[in-house]
Amino acid sequence: MAMNRRHGNQSVVVGRNKQRNVEESIVGVVVIVHDFEKSGPGKSASIQIYSGTELDPSTGNGKTSKTAKLKEWRSKKKGDGSRISNYKIKLKVDKGFGSPGAFxxxxxxxxxxxxxxxxxxxxxLHPQPIHFDCNSWVYPFNVAAPPRLFFSNTSYIPSQTPRPLVELRKEELIKLRGDGKRENKEWERIYEYDYYDEFFRPELGESSSLPYPRRGRTVQHPNSDGSMDLQKCVPPDERMRQSKVKEIVSSSVEAALQFLIPTLKAQHYTTNHFNSFVELGRFFWAQKPKNMAQLDQWTTLRLQKFIPQNLFPQILSQKDDFIYPHPHLLEENERAWMDDDEFARQMLAGTNPVRITCLHRFPPECKAKVVSTIKASDIERNLDGLPLQQAIEDRRIFMLDHHDYLMPFLNRINSSNVFAYASRTLLFLRTDSTLKPLAIELSLPYSEAEGGEISWVYLPAPEGLEAALWQLAKAHVAANDSVYHQLVSHWLHTHAVVEPFIIATRRQLSVMHPVYKLLNPHFKDTMHINSLFRSFLLKPDGIFEKILFSGQFSMELSSELYKEWRFNEHGLPADLLKRNMAIRDPDPGNLSGVQLIFPDYPYAEDGLEIWTAIKTWVKSFCSIFYRDDDSVHSDEELQAWWSEIRNVGHGHKFNESGWYEMTTLSNLVEALTTLIWTATGLHAAVNSGQYAYASYPLNRPTLCHKFIPSEGTVEYAEFLSDPDKYYLEMLPGKFETALTAALTEVLSHHAKDELYLGRMSSHSWTDNARVRHSFSVFSKELKNIEKRIAERNKDPNRKNRSGPAKIPYKLLFPDTSNVSPKGGIAGKGIPNSISM
Structure with a gap:
């Protein structure tokens, strides 16, 4: 009996050993971020792993582990009030489970x-850990069933996907597309397209007469008062961090306190316009009262029309003092705005350096029936002895053109209390690469039926009456350029055109796809900030309609200019060629493929270096995953992605010639480089300098309240009696100036933990060693570019680098330093995405 018992016990031990022999253990760490006031999930969360190498024939997917709960966590408080918690996990898998590929x-x-x-x-089996870079919200199972699926950081084009992950890959993409038949809930990761519909006037995108890029379908519509929950308007993975939302709120509150509230209170008792240049200067230099808890009823009601309802309680309760920055334009030379050289320099290095063109014929070509009224004799005397034709052949005549696209809108625009012209400004390139203004032509329609117009030409003058009229003409040109900058260069050509690419990427490219991995950092926060823009800036009676002379026609105007947009002309080299600012370079070693027609064009000079660095990185990245053109052409996800962008996201452009054919590796590289440049360098160049240049109405007014007076009129007599008073009354008033200053401060603000070009949020963002090496080369090149930009800014022969305003050109300075936190109005740094 004893022996039987002993043999019996031995059989139990053998059974246990056999059990151990057929199981392996997978250990891991789960990193979770949660709000400070809320507890972490702990054992309330569980994980199950799929093998990425071993197939379960019964399911067609990878073998699965047993389910295990999170446990043994440690937590650390972050500076933004949240907590980051590390949980341990241990899972049992059958022997031969293979390598984890998803969970x-x-x-x-x-x-x-x-x-x-x-x-x-x-x-x-795997001494090195397998990384899953998740960065996603996981909602409670009772509202967001089924469980969330995540893939490892290994990237595959579809044809190379391990068989155990093929069906999981397809199923996950299907879930993200939705059915378009119901309103999505805040926890649903569904990406669908929508038009700029009932919240805009007119509706944009549904007809070819008013084309527009498609936007993402929002989780919720704005309330009747225009307010929205700032954290629930887009799919959860597109939402900003709570800390960033708080920064935006704080910046908006400070801007309201500094500019809007004092102006509104004063406006109740005084005139709207500035009475002197001294008063205008004090508007920016004087210290404003900080505690606005006690507002009179009139000011409160006015403020509520322009401030999101979500922010209003915080403004009322604000008690802390803060230091508000002065516009950089006022720091070194308060009178720089008057200087003709500075007026011209900002076309090359200001906040809108993307509109100027080099003329190759005179008079300028135009779509309208009426040609320019600028005479050759008006400008030839200012060409440093050159005949006009010779100056044109030498590529030394330039134009800032705001004529053709504006003329059809002017009668409607000028029916309200604004006074806008269409303009052409001609300039001459000196031998030191600075630009000299030659003439300004301002035009108005006089016969809408016949397409006729009437024009006035103004010439620069050193002093006297002509000099005063010239300053008025420059103000109208600056207003034209400001509207084009905000509606087109900034909003349309970066924010709006990129959003369809984001939606298509989420819907058609698996997170396992290498192109998804490449693009994802450049899409961060864009859909969210675009939703906020639509809710507060672009809506009827929103901020843009209040500060831009285009008013209620602003979105329609941007739709008209979208008709001219071509993706294959949106890359920097192609854009420079289109504007005749560069020529083709036959040297195959020049990846940009172009040479500037003159060197001291800061935006283009720095931009081409950034462009080349991006293209080198993209080319290296794509070559790791695509062997040849056939592998690009046969990538079913990539082809579906490109087709959806062309046929849906930019559907009104599908039959145009402005698209690369996605059949070659070189076209893929060019398309991805263009997209990344748009989201990084281009956006930084047209956004980050707004407070420095555009907040000050003497430099860049956004509208004018008067035309330039004609001889024999009452207005001309007023002008003669006091030119300064007339000028100030023509410019934006106190409230419009306050609103513009507040807006440009918020838009120019970088978040404290902003990710910049050449950086990734995690060291383990990819497990591909070749990719990591290529990216490190890219990052090192950006550091070298920084050094070269700094050297160019110190070069006294490059006069366009700072000009009379003495503002060094740093808008395309990558800022790869490790200094943290950054944030604020730095005037430098290329964010990784359109995040503001």
């Missing part, structure tokens, strides 16, 4: 949490 996580906690990353390891 699902179930949240049975009462709160959502942000899953930052997961690291898994099979100690005996």
């Amino acid at each position: 699902v996580i179930t949240n049975e906690h009462k709160h959502k949490f942000y899953l930052k990353s997961v690291f898994l390891q099979i100690p005996k």
